[in-house]
Amino acid sequence: MLLDVKNLRKDYTRGQQTFPAVNNVSFSMEKNEFICIMGKSGSGKTTLLNMIAGLLTPTQGKITINGTDLFELDDRQVSAFRNQHIGYIPQGSSLLPNLSAIDNIRLPFYLTKRENQTCLSYAQSLLEKAKISYLQDAYPANMSGGEMRRIAILRALICKPQIIIADEPTSDLDDESSEEIMQLLTEINQQGTALLIVTHDNDVARYSQKVMKMTAGKLLS
């Protein structure tokens, strides 16, 4: 088993009220699986993904990735673990504006201080595979929304993670760009990387093997 989420809960407080944004969620995922989570705005999808990516500490529950309990690790260990095992594509635009496409893609690799030249040629091969080599030296301000999204996907791939977690990877994109993004993600999945995607989009869900629905913090399969 690649990912195991058990009785996960996250409480937020707004004003006087504390409420569970994620409420007792359990599910698991095998290597190579492609799972979609759908649900209305505010149902807790991003909160759930952020916990699985080790970016947010749960109020309760447990997340195990490849047998490692994420929240038994300290902050530095979680970051290192995330960099090595998880490719995260956050909601919205997430590229650094002052870095070119190739440098945005290589950034997670620099953070792990691995050998630079290997990383450059791998980043270039990813750009080629995604058929966007022409963007290598472009800056985010000069890219379309779909192009930025594709660069963010390649950035998530640079450390060869076992799982890609994507939060609304096709939001704000036209049908054709969405399809291109989903073809790229599907190809990545077929080459052996598990995919966990949150989406509003029924067209995205049809690419996946399993769809789960999130409603008011609860996950129904």
Ligand SMILES: Nc1ncnc2c1ncn2[C@@H]1O[C@H](COP(=O)(O)OP(=O)(O)OP(=O)(O)O)[C@@H](O)[C@H]1O
């Ligand atoms: N830091 C926070 N403090 C308090 N409440 C929060 C915080 N972050 C999110 N929330 C609330 O938690 C609930 C779930 O938010 P979340 O961002 O997980 O929803 P979502 O399903 O991803 O929505 P969307 O589809 O709009 O992205 C919402 O009611 C939101 O207002």
Ligand SMILES: [Mg+2]
């Ligand atoms: Mg969200």
